[in-house]
Amino acid sequence: MGEHKLLTEHFGTEGLQTLAVYERVGGYQGLREALSRFTPETLIDEVKASGLRGRGGAGFPTGTKWGFLPKDVFPRYLCCNADESEPGCFKDRALIDENPHQLIEGLLIAAYALQVNTAFIYIRGEYHDQRLLLERCVEEARAAGHIGANVLGSGFSCDVIVHGGAGAYICGEETALIDSLEGYRGQPRLKPPFPALKGLYGKPTVVNNVETLSNLPHIVQRGGAWFKQLGTEKSAGTRLFCCSGHINRPGTYEIAMGTPIRELLEEECGGIWKDRSIKAFQPGGGSMQVLLPEHLDLPLDMDAVAQAGSSLGAGAMVFMDETTCMVNVSMRLVDFYHHESCGKCAPCREGTYFESDLMHRLEAGHLTLEELHTLADICDNMNGKCFCPLGDTATWFVMSAFKAFRDEFEAHCGAGACPVRTASAQLVTA
Ligand SMILES: Cc1cc2nc3c(=O)[nH]c(=O)nc-3n(C[C@H](O)[C@H](O)[C@H](O)COP(=O)(O)O)c2cc1C
Known part of the structure; x- marks a missing residue:
């Protein structure tokens, strides 16, 4: 087990970001095979058979999600979610930096399976260089006949548009992404209706993560059954x-x-x-x-x-x-969610404000034990009660840390300073 290179196999190859080098290492073969060996229906079945689950966070089975699109409703849209803003997350950036054509190929394969003629790549605002790189690669692929009318002479047509976000974490949530793509302020929409039925411009839409799509050329070329035997029964690949x-x-x-x-x-x-x-x-x-x-x-x-x-x-x-203060980490994460709350619903907008205020006072050692319990109440009033998962997840780390490191949280109360950092400073000096 351990390291297994599939998506990253050619990382580091000089010039891989150009069409010529990507094709030299077998690039766009998956697209050719998808267009020649599969119908859209059999391609969806192959992806179902692969057991591929979304890499954007929720792990929903990709083929099943594709199967939700209503038959005979057109146009439909495909959006690649390259908004990657989760604290600690940078794997989509690596996939774009190192092998952008692999993503574009995966996007085109998905577009063919879904019979989509316009596909978008919605990329995080701060990924400026990556957006320019993707734009260049899309133009290169278009000039070679891989994008546009009659893709590779197959009769299938698909245009690809790269769209830069403005640097808001919430725009990674699929309905906020769609709002933003439509030109509105990115805020989540009520579900149902799910994007598969009513998404971009009110039409059936699939949103898939960069890594999810980058798997597709490999699944097409090596087969769904091959992909499924990599990994575990329910987590393939x-x-x-x-x-x-x-x-x-x-x-x-x-x-x-x-x-x-x-x-x-x-x-x-x-x-x-x-x-x-x-x-x-x-x-x-x-x-x-x-x-x-x-x-x-x-x-x-x-x-x-x-x-x-x-x-x-x-x-x-x-x-x-061992030197980490769990209160400090919780405070920093809560600050992130407070900053990124889109303000649409009160539990998240107000809850993250109060969470942040309490965490700052706790970290500085100025909170009372009684106030510490207010933190749990606030989180309880947010978790499962917000309009979208951003508000729920703003409570998950802090509550799990409070449970696992309760002594540490309580030791901060009335201490006048962070006791863990004081002890850690001594450990580091020693
Ligand atoms: C607040 C929030 C932020 C999200 N950010 C991202 C993101 O940056 N990239 C991503 O692929 N999915 C993100 N998601 C998940 C998407 O809503 C969606 O489930 C995902 O893009 C589906 O792709 P997949 O099926 O390929 O995983 C986010 C969800 C939430 C609630």
């Missing part, structure tokens, strides 16, 4: 994990699903830095619940991590060493 925090080798690693988390930490990331021990980690980015050293033997499997009370989310692993 490989996944890119962007690893950061207190480790020796931060970076993006492609790993077969089912590999123990400990193997990812020790073999790929080089273990915890400075010979320190691990205190906690987040397996799926800023939104996900904290896990503890005893969870390191869990397999990288979406269901196994969910059973342990967290989620692999978008594949962002943040490791924290």
Whole structure:
């Protein structure tokens, strides 16, 4: 198990960002095969058979999602979600930086399966260089006949539009992304109706993550059954994990699903830095619940991590060493959600404000024990009661850390300063 290169196989190849080099390593063969060997229906079946689940966070089966589009309603739209703004997440950026044509090829394969004639890549505002790179690659692919009318002489036509966001985390939520693409302020829409029925411009729409789409050329070429046998029963294929925090080798690693988390930490990331021990980690980015050293033997499997009370989310692993103050980490994450709350619903807009205020006072050692319990009340009034998951997830890390490190949270109350950082400073000096 362990490292398994599929999406990252050609990373580092000089000039891979050009069409010529991408084609030299077998690029666009998947698209050719999709157009010649499959009908849209059989292609959807192949993706269903592969067991591919979305890599954007929720892990919904891709083929099943595609199957929700109503028959005979056109036009339909496809949006690639490249908004990647989850704290700790940078694997989509790596996929675009290193192999942009792989994404474009995957997008075109999905467009053919869904019979979409206009596909969008919605890219995070801060990914300015990546947007320019994608625009250049789209033009290159268009000039070669891979994009536009009569793709590769197949009779299927598809245009691709790269659209830059304005740097709002909420625009990664699929309905807010659609709002933003339509030119409105990006805010989530009420579901149902789901985008599959009523999405962009009121038409059937599929939103898929960069990594999800980048898998498609490989599934077409090697077959759904081959893909399914990589990984575990319910988590097929490989996944890119962007690893950061207190480790020796931060970076993006492609790993077969089912590999123990400990193997990812020790073999790929080089273990915890400075010979320190691990205190906690987040397996799926800023939104996900904290896990503890005893969870390191869990397999990288979406269901196994969910059973342990967290989620692999978008594949962002943040490791924290023994000197980390869990109150400080919680405060910083809460600040992020407070800043990014779109303001549409009161529980999130007001809740993140109060959460942030309490966390700042707690971290500075100025909160009373009674006020600490207000924090739990506030989170309870948000979780499951917000308009979209942003508000729910603004409570997940802090509440899980409060539960797992209750002594640490309580020790801050009335301490006048952060007791963990004071103790850590002594440890570091020693
Ligand atoms: C607040 C919020 C932010 C999100 N940000 C992203 C993102 O940056 N990229 C992404 O692919 N999905 C993001 N999602 C999930 C999307 O709504 C959607 O589920 C995903 O793009 C579907 O793609 P997939 O089926 O390929 O995973 C976000 C969800 C929420 C609630």
